[in-house]
């Protein structure tokens with residue numbers, strides 16, 4: 001099997017070198033782009049397995065690179081940005097990024113995120129990706145029956161909790177913003193919808209997670225959203 005190809009989009013040479021060295025030592029292949037135009041050209045001509053994307057590029061906003069790629073591909077995009085404001089992360093995630101890291105980042109963290117997003121791609125492309133059964137750790141969702149089980153026991157979920165669980169499960173590995181979730185659940189996103197979402201999330205977690213302080217399935221991204229993790 002070919003080594004996975006990662007497109008590194010970064011105008012800052014030392015950061016770019018750090019990423020490519022890391023990839024090389026871990027047996028990934030890589031391509032590099034110094035700006036948005038190069039990134040789009042390489043993404044479309046080489047169809048990489050994943051993209052590391054800096055948001056502050058010299059010729060265009062990284063968010064526009066995400067929008068462009070998403071118009072024709074669902075390749076995993078991990079945003080690596082110096083911007084620490086939540087609004088930038090939210091904008092990137094809503095444009096279709098899978099995950100984000102804020103500079104300075106650790107190389108191990110970067111590799112871990114890469115593995116998570118690549119696994120999501122394998123699941124999406126794998127045989128049975130559209131099957132009616134979802135399994136993750138001891139969580140099982142039977143979409144056709146509209147039931148969810150944990151350790152073989154049926155979870156007594158409200159319709160809203162079930163809807164929320166399915167949305168997160170279908171996007172396992174991807175950070176979903178509050179806006180994304182509320183739009184998919186209620187078809188709109190108002191301030192009080194985000195507050196309601198928190199309430200439903202508390203209810204869902206009480207039934208799904210072993211303890212309130214040790215969430216295994218649903219990860220909170222404070223001020224941003226939630227992500228369903230893949231549990232081994």
Ligand code: CA
Pocket residue numbers: 010011012054055056057058
């Ligand atoms: Ca930059």
